[in-house]
Amino acid sequence: MKVCIVGASGKTGKYMVQHALDRGHEVVGVCREQSVAKLDEFIGRMTVIGGATNDRRVIRQAVAGCDGVITVLVPRGVQGYSRETAQAVLDFAPPGARPVFSSGWHISLDGQDVYSRRLRFKVVVLGGIAKLLRAVDLDDQVEACRRVFASDTRWTVVRGSELEEGESEGLPVWSRHVGDPILGSNITRRTDFALFMVAALENDALIHEAPAIVGCRTPSALAYADTGGPPTDH
Numbered sequence: 001m002k003v004c005i006v007g008a009s010g011k012t013g014k015y016m017v018q019h020a021l022d023r024g025h026e027v028v029g030v031c032r033e034q035s036v037a038k039l040d041e042f043i044g045r046m047t048v049i050g051g052a053t054n055d056r057r058v059i060r061q062a063v064a065g066c067d068g069v070i071t072v073l074v075p076r077g078v079q080g081y082s083r084e085t086a087q088a089v090l091d092f093a094p095p096g097a098r099p100v101f102s103s104g105w106h107i108s109l110d111g112q113d114v115y116s117r118r119l120r121f122k123v124v125v126l127g128g129i130a131k132l133l134r135a136v137d138l139d140d141q142v143e144a145c146r147r148v149f150a151s152d153t154r155w156t157v158v159r160g161s162e163l164e165e166g167e168s169e170g171l172p173v174w175s176r177h178v179g180d181p182i183l184g185s186n187i188t189r190r191t192d193f194a195l196f197m198v199a200a201l202e203n204d205a206l207i208h209e210a211p212a213i214v215g216c217r218t219p220s221a222l223a224y225a226d227t228g229g230p231p232t233d234h
Ligand SMILES: NC(=O)c1ccc[n+]([C@@H]2O[C@H](COP(=O)([O-])OP(=O)(O)OC[C@H]3O[C@@H](n4cnc5c(N)ncnc54)[C@H](OP(=O)(O)O)[C@@H]3O)[C@@H](O)[C@H]2O)c1
Pocket: 007, 008, 009, 010, 011, 012, 013, 031, 032, 034, 035, 038, 072, 073, 074, 076, 077, 081, 102, 103, 104, 105, 159, 160, 161, 162, 163
């Protein structure tokens, strides 16, 4: 596949680039001009396009001819960066391509997620402070995902748990709803979050799904695997 990775220079994006190359995909990465050097380790193995990810001309050029487009959807600033990035990808990804977006558990597809007090505190209080400081706008990411869900593309939105660095443990497990016991450990290796998104490009069962993921070696994932576990959607 020819795969575009929007936000390729970040921590998650670089793992995505490596996983995509490992799978034999041709990779085009988009990142801000000042971040192009962060992709030096991949020189000669991918194409890099420098520019803001919410610049429609940049996205139009980058996604041309791609079979898959993975977007690291970041709610940076309060200028609608996330929604503009998502909209550009939705508008310019070739018909039939697979667009895959990253987000967190706070995004809900159907309103059936059950959130812990800790997560609600983080979103409402810490998210509110970050917005007041004009650093991060979680509402922008919510709006971006609303547009993705409403689109007629073959989208997947991958909702990450809390993330940690470390060696890959394998493909995360997932469920449709936060609050399902299999997700209880709420931790995933960042490299495996990236792996899930790259693998999603070739998994049609994930089209029009918003899988909430957790590491496959975490206690909650293992408990589910060992016992047959409580009913979940996966
Ligand atoms: N962090 C977590 O614990 C966590 C948990 C669950 C889900 N997620 C999801 O994972 C994805 C990755 O997020 P992340 O926070 O972990 O970081 P990340 O993978 O390091 O990615 C950060 C991205 O934001 C870009 N960026 C940084 N400053 C920016 C600015 N001022 N304006 C525009 N873009 C800017 C970076 O680009 P440059 O390389 O150009 O700086 C990079 O592409 C997001 O979709 C997030 O919702 C994260």
